Amino acid sequence: MSIVYFSINGRSYECKVQQPYGGSDGTFEEDPLEVFIPDELKNELNYEQFRQATEKYYRMCVGSEGMLGVKGENIQLSSLFFERNHVEEIETTTKSGAW
Numbered sequence: 001m002s003i004v005y006f007s008i009n010g011r012s013y014e015c016k017v018q019q020p021y022g023g024s025d026g027t028f029e030e031d032p033l034e035v036f037i038p039d040e041l042k043n044e045l046n047y048e049q050f051r052q053a054t055e056k057y058y059r060m061c062v063g064s065e066g067m068l069g070v071k072g073e074n075i076q077l078s079s080l081f082f083e084r085n086h087v088e089e090i091e092t093t094t095k096s097g098a099w
Contacts, residue, residue: 002062004054013038017058033058046091053088060086 001018016036035051 002058004058008041013041015054017054029059044092046093049088049090053090057086057088 001016003014004017005012005014007013015038018034019031020034033051033055035054037045037047037050041050
C-alpha cells in the first residue's frame, strides 16, 4: 500500500494506492492500480479521471520510466518517499436535483 499526498485549492489530502494481489497476467506496469479517493472528495470529483491521474503520477515515480526505474514482477517496495510537482485537471461532479 502506498499513499499519495496532493492538494486541491491549497487544501491537503491523501489517497491510498495499491497493486491488487493476484493481478492479471500482466506486469507491475500494466495491471491497473486500486486508488482510494478520500471520503470528502467522493461526491466532488470524477472518480475515473482521479484514478487515472493518480495512477499516472504513481507510475511516474515508481515505474520503469519513473524516478525509481522499477521493472519486473513480484516487486515489493517499502519505506520510500518521492516528492514531485505534478498538475492534472479533473472534472468536478455535477449535482442535479431529483425529479
